[in-house]
Amino acid sequence: QVQLVESGGGLVQAGGSLRLACAASGRTMSTSVVGWFRQAPGKEREFVATIRGSLGAIYYTESVKGRFTISRDNAKNTVYLQMSSLTPEDTAVYYCVLSASVTYVARAAEYRYWGQGTQVTVSN
DSSP states (O other): OEEEEEEEEEEEEETOOEEEEEEEESSSSSGEEEEEEEEOSSSEEEEEEEETTTTTTTEHHHHGTTEEEEETTTTTTTEEEEOOOGGGGGGGEEOOOOSOOSSSSGGGGGGEEEEEEEEEEOOO
């Protein structure tokens, strides 16, 4: 059984930084597609970033490029999301996702496994 456990969310002022972590059990991240989605109140879930497979191809949604960095520690079977220059628009519950393979990385329905979510709140 695959389990994803997120950590690192919290409250931060605009312009600040946070690092999210997601530890997986039951499946090796280095041979999977792993990443992050987020959902703000009243909005649909939104793709944030993904690392794909052993070659580690990385994808970001346009709004976080240059501010967020996704990385993977294969030895710890953990994926990270380093977030900087945060704005109130980044406020959301952030979900770690994992799947053996996906066709379209930005499509939520393609990911089989989801973490419980961690709240990120950015204040003015």
